[in-house]
Structures are given as C-alpha cells and as structure tokens.
Amino acid sequence: xxxxxxxxxxxxxxxxxxxxxxxxxxxxxxxxxxxxxxxxxxxxxxxxxxxxxxxxxxxxxxxxxxxxxxxxxxxxxxxxxxxxxxxxxxxxxxxxxxxxx
Numbered sequence: 122x123x124x125x126x127x128x129x130x131x132x133x134x135x136x137x138x139x140x141x142x143x144x145x146x147x148x149x150x151x152x153x154x155x156x157x158x159x160x161x162x163x164x165x166x167x168x169x170x171x172x173x174x175x176x177x178x179x180x181x182x183x184x185x186x187x188x189x190x191x192x193x194x195x196x197x198x199x200x201x202x203x204x205x206x207x208x209x210x211x212x213x214x215x216x217x218x219x220x221x222x
Contacts, residue, residue, distance in 0.1 A: 124213075124217075125213060126210065126213045126214065129214065130211065130214040130215075132210075133207045133208075133214060134207075137204055137207040137208060140200045140201070140203045141204060143196070143197065143200035143203075144201055147193045147194070148197045150193045151194040151197060153190075154186050154187070154189045155186070157183055164189065165182065165189055166189075167182055167185050171185070
C-alpha cells in the first residue's frame with residue numbers, strides 16, 4: 122500500500138507553526154483592511170486617477186481596501202489548508218514510529 126507520508130516530523134511541525142502564524146496574521150490584516158484602517162493606506166494599490174478622476178473618491182479607495190481584505194482572507198484559507206496537511210503529516214509520522222516493518 123502506498124504511503125501518503127511525504128515529509129518528515131520536523132518539517133511537518135514547522136509547517137504547522139508557520140500555518141498557525143500565517144492564519145492569525147492574515148486574518149487580522151483582513152479584518153483591518155475591511156475596516157478601512159488608515160494605517161494600512163500605503164499597502165492599498167491605488168493610483169492618482171483613483172483620487173482625482175473619481176467623483177466620489179473615498180468609494181473607489183474603500184473598494185480597493187475591501188479587495189485587499191478579501192485577498193488576505195483567501196491567503197489565510199490557503200494557510201488553513203497547508204496547516205491541515207501538516208497536521209495529517211504529523212499524525213502519519215507518529216503512526217509510523219509505532220509500526221514494525
């Protein structure tokens with residue numbers, strides 16, 4: 122039977138730690154971008170046209186804030202998937218320790 126084990130115990134544990142940190146960090150960034158935090162204005166990709174050529178300038182900037190927030194939530198979901206894969210790898214490594222070949 123083929124094994125689904127493709128990384129060792131240290132790499133799987135490292136993947137879990139990095140995934141937990143990534144989920145926390147990106148979820149918080151997504152929340153702050155969705156709340157239109159003024160501190161994060163430098164990370165919003167807007168141009169001069171977004172400010173001067175728009176009849177309602179804040180609406181276009183707020184839409185860009187929401188899009189960046191959605192991107193952060195998508196990245197956090199990817200980190201959740203990587204964390205789940207790492208957790209499976211940790212469990213497979215633990216089970217392999219007790220198997221006799």
